[in-house]
Amino acid sequence: MATNKWGVIFVAATIAALATSVSAKLFTVGDEKGWTLNFDYQAWAKDKVFVVGDQLVFKYATGKHNVFRVNGTVFQQCIIPPTNEALTSGYDVITLATPGRKWYICGVGKHCEYGLKLFINVLPQSYPSPPPPPPPLVYPAPSGKVFVVGDDKGWTLNFDYQAWAMGKKFYVGDKLVFRYPKGIHNVFRVDGTSFQQCIIPAAYEALTSGYDVITLQTPGRKWYICGVGKHCQMGLKLFINVLPYPTYVPPPYHGTRKLAPPS
Numbered sequence: 025m026a027t028n029k030w031g032v033i034f035v036a037a038t039i040a041a042l043a044t045s046v047s048a049k050l051f052t053v054g055d056e057k058g059w060t061l062n063f064d065y066q067a068w069a070k071d072k073v074f075v076v077g078d079q080l081v082f083k084y085a086t087g088k089h090n091v092f093r094v095n096g097t098v099f100q101q102c103i104i105p106p107t108n109e110a111l112t113s114g115y116d117v118i119t120l121a122t123p124g125r126k127w128y129i130c131g132v133g134k135h136c137e138y139g140l141k142l143f144i145n146v147l148p149q150s151y152p153s154p155p156p157p158p159p160p161l162v163y164p165a166p167s168g169k170v171f172v173v174g175d176d177k178g179w180t181l182n183f184d185y186q187a188w189a190m191g192k193k194f195y196v197g198d199k200l201v202f203r204y205p206k207g208i209h210n211v212f213r214v215d216g217t218s219f220q221q222c223i224i225p226a227a228y229e230a231l232t233s234g235y236d237v238i239t240l241q242t243p244g245r246k247w248y249i250c251g252v253g254k255h256c257q258m259g260l261k262l263f264i265n266v267l268p269y270p271t272y273v274p275p276p277y278h279g280t281r282k283l284a285p286p287s
Contacts, residue, residue, distance in 0.1 A: 063140075065140075089135065099129060186263065200248075219249060
C-alpha cells in the first residue's frame with residue numbers, strides 16, 4: 025500500500041512539473057515600452073491570460089523606477105512599502121507562483137499616483153493528461169547549433185540580450201559562445217534569484233577566458249550574468265529557455281530494395 029501511495033505522488037508531481045515547463049510564458053510588462061510613466065498597464069493586461077508558472081519581466085532604466093509587490097489596499101492608496109522590499113535591478117523577473125490577484129506598483133516619487141501600477145489575476149495551472157509512451161525506436165535528431173551571444177556585438181554593455189534571444193530556439197546540445205575582451209567582462213551561470221538581484225557568486229565560479237563556450241546539457245531555464253563591477257545592474261545579463269532536443273523516427277524498413285543498374 026505504501027509503495028502505491030508514493031507511486032501516485034510521483035506521477036502527480038511529474039505531471040505538474042511537465043505542465044509548468046510546457047505552458048509557462050514570459051510577459052514583458054508594457055511590451056516594448058517597458059515599465060514607465062504615461063502608459064495604461066490595465067489596458068495592456070486586459071486581454072492576456074496569466075497562469076501559475078508564467079513570468080513577468082519589468083524592464084526600466086535602473087534608478088528611475090522600481091517594483092513593489094503589494095496588496096489591494098496598498099495598490100489603491102499608493103502606500104509605498106519599506107525600500108528594502110523594492111526590486112531595483114531594471115530587469116526584474118517575477119515568477120507567478122500562486123493563483124489569485126496580484127498587484128504591483130512603482131515606489132519612486134509620485135509614480136504610483138501617476139498610474140505606474142499593474143493589477144492582474146493569475147489562473148491555476150491546468151494539468152494535461154500524461155503523455156503516451158514514446159515509440160520504441162526514436163533517435164535524437166542532429167543538433168549542436170553554436171550561438172555567439174550578441175552576434176557581432178559579443179558580450180558587452182549597452183546591448184539588449186533579451187531582444188537578441190527572443191526569436192531564437194535553444195535546444196539541448198546547442199552551445200553558447202560568450203565573446204569579450206579578456207579582463208573586461210566575465211560570465212557566471214546563476215539561478216533566477218541571483219539573476220534578478222544581480223547577486224555575484226564566488227569569483228572562482230566565473231568564466232574568464234574571453235571566449236567562453238557553454239554546452240546546453242539540460243532543458244529548462246538558464247540565467248547568465250557578468251560579475252564585473254555593476255555590469256549586471258547595467259543590463260549585461262541573459263535569460264534563455266532550453267528545449268529538449270528534437271527527435272525523429274527512422275522510416276520503416278520494408279525489406280531489401282534492388283538498385284537499378286547504372287545507365
